[in-house]
Amino acid sequence: MVTFWVALLAISILIYLLLDGFDLGVGILFLLPNSEARRQAMLGAIAPFWDGNETWLVVTGVVLWGAFPVVYATVLSAFYIPVIFMLLGLILRGVAFEFRAKSQRSRWIWDLGFGGGSLVATFMQGVMVGALVQGLPIIDGQYAGGVFGWLSGFSVLCGIGLCLGYALLGACWLVRKRDGAVRDLARSQIPVLATGVLLFLILVFAHALLQHLPILHRWIERPYLFVFPAIGAGAACMLASSILRHDDYWPFHMVSLIFLSAFGTLALSFWPYMVPFAITVDEAAAPHASLAFMFWGAGLVVFPLMLIYVAIGFRVFKGKFDSESVRY
Amino acid sequence: MDPTALLLSRLQFAFTISFHIIFPAFTIGLAAWLTVLEAMHLHSGKPVYRTLFEFWLKIFGVAFGMGVVSGVVMGFQFGTNWSVLSKMSGPIQGPLLAYETFTAFMLEASFFGILIFGRTRVPPWFYLFSTAMVALGTTLSAFWIMVNNSWMQVPTGYVMQNGQFVPDDWMQIIFNRVVWVRFPHMLLASYLTGAFCVAATGAWYLLRRTYRAEAHVMLRMGLALAAVLLPVQLFIGHLVGDYVHDYQPAKFAAIEARWHDEQPASEVLIAIPDSSTESNKYAISIPVLGSIIGSMSLSSKEVGLTSFPPQDRPPVAIPFFAFRIMVGCGLLMLGVAWLGTWLSFKHRLERNRLLLWGIFLSFPLPWIAILTGWYTAEVGRQPWTVYGVLRTADAVTPFLTAAAATTSLIMFVAVYAFIFSFGTYYIYRLLRAGPAGLDDKVVHAPAMPNRPMSLADRPLLPGGNCAQAGE
Numbered sequence: 004m005v006t007f008w009v010a011l012l013a014i015s016i017l018i019y020l021l022l023d024g025f026d027l028g029v030g031i032l033f034l035l036p037n038s039e040a041r042r043q044a045m046l047g048a049i050a051p052f053w054d055g056n057e058t059w060l061v062v063t064g065v066v067l068w069g070a071f072p073v074v075y076a077t078v079l080s081a082f083y084i085p086v087i088f089m090l091l092g093l094i095l096r097g098v099a100f101e102f103r104a105k106s107q108r109s110r111w112i113w114d115l116g117f118g119g120g121s122l123v124a125t126f127m128q129g130v131m132v133g134a135l136v137q138g139l140p141i142i143d144g145q146y147a148g149g150v151f152g153w154l155s156g157f158s159v160l161c162g163i164g165l166c167l168g169y170a171l172l173g174a175c176w177l178v179r180k181r182d183g184a185v186r187d188l189a190r191s192q193i194p195v196l197a198t199g200v201l202l203f204l205i206l207v208f209a210h211a212l213l214q215h216l217p218i219l220h221r222w223i224e225r226p227y228l229f230v231f232p233a234i235g236a237g238a239a240c241m242l243a244s245s246i247l248r249h250d251d252y253w254p255f256h257m258v259s260l261i262f263l264s265a266f267g268t269l270a271l272s273f274w275p276y277m278v279p280f281a282i283t284v285d286e287a288a289a290p291h292a293s294l295a296f297m298f299w300g301a302g303l304v305v306f307p308l309m310l311i312y313v314a315i316g317f318r319v320f321k322g323k324f325d326s327e328s329v330r331y
Numbered sequence: 332m333d334p335t336a337l338l339l340s341r342l343q344f345a346f347t348i349s350f351h352i353i354f355p356a357f358t359i360g361l362a363a364w365l366t367v368l369e370a371m372h373l374h375s376g377k378p379v380y381r382t383l384f385e386f387w388l389k390i391f392g393v394a395f396g397m398g399v400v401s402g403v404v405m406g407f408q409f410g411t412n413w414s415v416l417s418k419m420s421g422p423i424q425g426p427l428l429a430y431e432t433f434t435a436f437m438l439e440a441s442f443f444g445i446l447i448f449g450r451t452r453v454p455p456w457f458y459l460f461s462t463a464m465v466a467l468g469t470t471l472s473a474f475w476i477m478v479n480n481s482w483m484q485v486p487t488g489y490v491m492q493n494g495q496f497v498p499d500d501w502m503q504i505i506f507n508r509v510v511w512v513r514f515p516h517m518l519l520a521s522y523l524t525g526a527f528c529v530a531a532t533g534a535w536y537l538l539r540r541t542y543r544a545e546a547h548v549m550l551r552m553g554l555a556l557a558a559v560l561l562p563v564q565l566f567i568g569h570l571v572g573d574y575v576h577d578y579q580p581a582k583f584a585a586i587e588a589r590w591h592d593e594q595p596a597s598e599v600l601i602a603i604p605d606s607s608t609e610s611n612k613y614a615i616s617i618p619v620l621g622s623i624i625g626s627m628s629l630s631s632k633e634v635g636l637t638s639f640p641p642q643d644r645p646p647v648a649i650p651f652f653a654f655r656i657m658v659g660c661g662l663l664m665l666g667v668a669w670l671g672t673w674l675s676f677k678h679r680l681e682r683n684r685l686l687l688w689g690i691f692l693s694f695p696l697p698w699i700a701i702l703t704g705w706y707t708a709e710v711g712r713q714p715w716t717v718y719g720v721l722r723t724a725d726a727v728t729p730f731l732t733a734a735a736a737t738t739s740l741i742m743f744v745a746v747y748a749f750i751f752s753f754g755t756y757y758i759y760r761l762l763r764a765g766p767a768g769l770d771d772k773v774v775h776a777p778a779m780p781n782r783p784m785s786l787a788d789r790p791l792l793p794g795g796n797c798a799q800a801g802e
Binding site for chain 1: 732
């Protein structure tokens with residue numbers, strides 16, 4: 004039961020990363036100088052999806068609360084400032100979709116809110132992951148790090164890294180969903196962003212190995228763990244070749260694969276810890292009665308249904324949006 | 332724990348939830364109304380229903396967006412500000428809210444995209460289905476939220492283990508006796524909000540002498556729905572009062588501003604409760620009525636606040652006044668809805684400009700009633716977060732500093748005020764422009780009375796409300 008919910012939590016986080024990743028990424032790219040037509044086209048490429056994508060964040064939150072209440076309570080309260088800023092960023096970008104279309108003179112406010120909100124929310128998510136990897140100061144199961152316990156050079160680096168990563172996903176999504184000038188611009192951004200992301204991943208990997216010797220041992224003991232970085236490297240090569248071939252479909256999937264391998268590497272490095280080296284999965288798990296109740300209804304029945312709705316949504320809006328475009 | 336951090340966290344929660352509830356209250360009713368409109372259009376083929384659908388969908392879109400983003404905040408605030416509560420009650424509240432997200436949130440979010448952008452991409456029956464799914468999603472969401480809140484009001488079906496609420500009987504938790512009066516109470520309140528907004532918009536157009544056809548449909552449907560639902564709502568409200576009387580006697584005494592045990596009890600209609608002297612100033616009360624309302628008896632003994640130790644008493648003034656404002660709004664709405672329905676039935680409503688003004692100005696009443704109803708329920712529950720078990724003061728994040736809580740509160744107030752002003756302004760502008768103010772490029776379906784399910788009208792709708800490519 005615990006394993007099921009860990010797996011489901013991991014899947015939800017991964018789906019969130021990939022889906023909200025691309026629309027937050029488009030939001031970050033929105034900050035670069037753009038014409039109004041290009042902005043319309045960028046928004047149109049994500050408008051039917053963003054709401055559903057963001058819901059995966061809430062899915063992650065409630066699965067965490069229901070299945071691992073100790074982690075939910077500890078992590079969210081420790082990340083007070085980053086969580087609040089992430090939420091405010093998500094609010095600003097979320098309303099911008101609707102407000103921008105209804106505004107006239109104040110459109111620039113919502114452009115800024117959309118881009119800035121996306122950037123802040125992404126940065127804060129990266130910071131939180133970085134702080135978790137580095138290890139939160141937890142004494143006797145209680146967070147003891149103060150209001151800024153999450154802030155460090157490494158966590159800021161992870162914040163920047165995630166901004167690059169989401170922007171890369173966003174650029175690949177635009178290439179996949181659009182044509183013309185928007186696609187060409189996004190395609191030219193991909194090599195720069197991809198190089199940045201790969202450099203960042205190598206840095207983080209090296210840092211994690213240097214900081215936490217237990218992980219180094221684990222990697223040496225279980226060399227099959229290297230399969231994830233290997234997949235990532237393969238995907239990076241495929242990404243480069245698909246860009247060179249001017250292929251519009253594959254870059255997004257290859258970047259998704261890079262995200263998957265980075266996520267897998269991270270998760271396996273710290274297993275069985277949920278909050279690294281402080282709280283294990285078993286310590287954090289809710290009582291059996293809670294896990295079972297969620298398992299039989301939400302997990303077994305509704306979760307597959309949810310995947311079906313998402314699939315329907317993406318199917319209805321499949322292909323490139325060009326001639327009869329979606330526009331806000 | 333810093334006492335000011337507690338106060339600031341309570342303020343922040345009250346503020347964010349008050350802001351949030353405005354939107355679901357509106358969108359639950361509106362989603363149902365959109366489903367009815369879409370079904371009526373498919374059934375009758377009358378263009379007025381399509382016009383109204385496209386028009387209200389735009390307003391729905393703005394309100395829904397604000398509801399979603401403010402709802403995401405609610406889900407995370409339990410963890411940031413109320414970590415002790417979330418750790419202790421996570422095994423119960425977490426699964427309940429997980430069911431909400433899984434069954435409701437995802438349903439709404441997935442089909443909302445189709446509603447806004449998918450008119451030309453899916454067949455008409457699937458579009459109607461999507462509308463119904465959004466409506467179902469909003470309703471399910473309200474259900475789980477009420478289950479969760481009702482458990483905090485009347486905790487049941489659990490045992491305490493290692494300082495956590497461990498679920499013992501999920502049937503008791505979900506089918507908590509009080510859910511079955513509190514959920515309909517909230518749902519009816521939402522439908523009434525939708526009904527009054529629609530009717531008020533119709534009245535506004537008639538006052539301005541525009542969009543007569545649409546205005547008549549809005550007035551007739553809105554008022555008739557309200558006229559039917561309001562008596563039901565008053566009855567359900569009475570049942571909610573019964574559960575408070577039975578399960579939360581301190582809250583009941585606060586609502587009644589009853590300081591001392593009375594037999595038979597009188598009913599305080601209006602007064603200024605004064606907790607320093609434990610008495611009411613300027614009270615107007617009716618003898619025996621308190622016993623009748625409390626226990627349906629002429630001689631029952633009703634409990635007063637002084638029967639509870641001071642640290643277990645809720646504040647009195649807020650529940651007392653909020654409850655009276657809620658009931659007052661309900662009665663006003665009943666009068667407006669019945670009078671309006673009667674006159675519209677007699678075809679005399681359009682000439683009665685005074686009543687049209689009354690209907691127009693009554694649009695905020697359902698919201699005031701919902702907010703004051705929640706204040707009655709939530710402030711009356713104090714000093715408990717989980718009634719009778721966990722105090723609010725013990726539920727807050729222990730290491731939260733006043734500085735952090737102040738920062739977040741200020742930021743929430745600033746951002747919410749900012750987006751609320753703009754959101755209200757944009758909704759106002761959509762309403763003022765009216766159904767014809769929709770995107771010029773939208774071509775409405777022509778009347779095809781004999782071919783309701785016809786696909787032939789689809790090519791005439793280039794993109795529904797989505798215009799041609801913007802590149």
